[in-house]
Amino acid sequence: MTKANTVVVLDFETTGLSPDYGDRAIEIGAVRIEDGEVVARFQELMNPGRRIDSFIEDYTGITNSMLKDAPPCIEVMHRFADFINGYNLVAHNASFDKRFLDAELARISRTYTGHFACSLLTARRIYQGSPNHKLGTLVDYINIPTDGVFHRALYDSEMTTKLWLAMLENITEQYAIDPIPFTLIQKLSKTPKNKIRNFLQQW
Secondary structure, X not given: XXXXXXXXXXXXXXXXXXXXXXXXXEEEEEEEEEOOEEEEEEEEEOEOXXXXXXXXXXXXXXXXXXXXXXXXXXXXXXXXXXXXOOOEEEEOOHHHHHHHHHHHHHHOOOOXXXXXXXXXXXXXXXXXXXXXXXXXXXXXXXOOOOOXXXXXXXXXXXXXXXXXXXXXXXXXXHXXXXXXXXXXXXXXXXXXXXXXXXXXXXX
16 A cells, blocks of 8 residues: 655646646756655756746746756756656646646656645645635645745645645544555545545545
8 A cells, every 4th residue: 555645745837837838847846755754855947948938937936047057857857757756746736747747757758657646636625614725825724834935846845745744634633544545635636525524434
């Protein structure tokens, strides 16, 4: 059984919304946790081979001058493929990050064996009273201390890791499921909100 508290939590900053339209990754941040403990971190800027627009500079705080001397995406993604090797993956709004991970790894003919879970979809079911399920809102909702700036990859990964572990702890406390299998979270995130309690009780 692969445990939900042994994963790599990742976040991309990018030039836009979709690699299908030519957008590229400009930063990757990740936190590796084993049995709920942080054991490694990964953070690198990467040069996408072209200038980024002012909106992305303002949104992420990553500037063209910062990217000018950064290594190319090819180099960074080879290192990142090694970092995630053998681990399941978690991201907030995972479909976004998975698209960029798949696209960037395809460019270097690398793959990964882990499966994805989405902390946003999970939070919609665990924290149904939250005003919305943006990462910053959820961090405030469950009183996670913050000391950085959102929309940088490693910081967002750190906050997602804390959110992820809080949700796992919440499930363990309420339903006495320990350890929590990764597959449980995958199934939970696809379960209708009004059936969450029954799903967890029956597990």
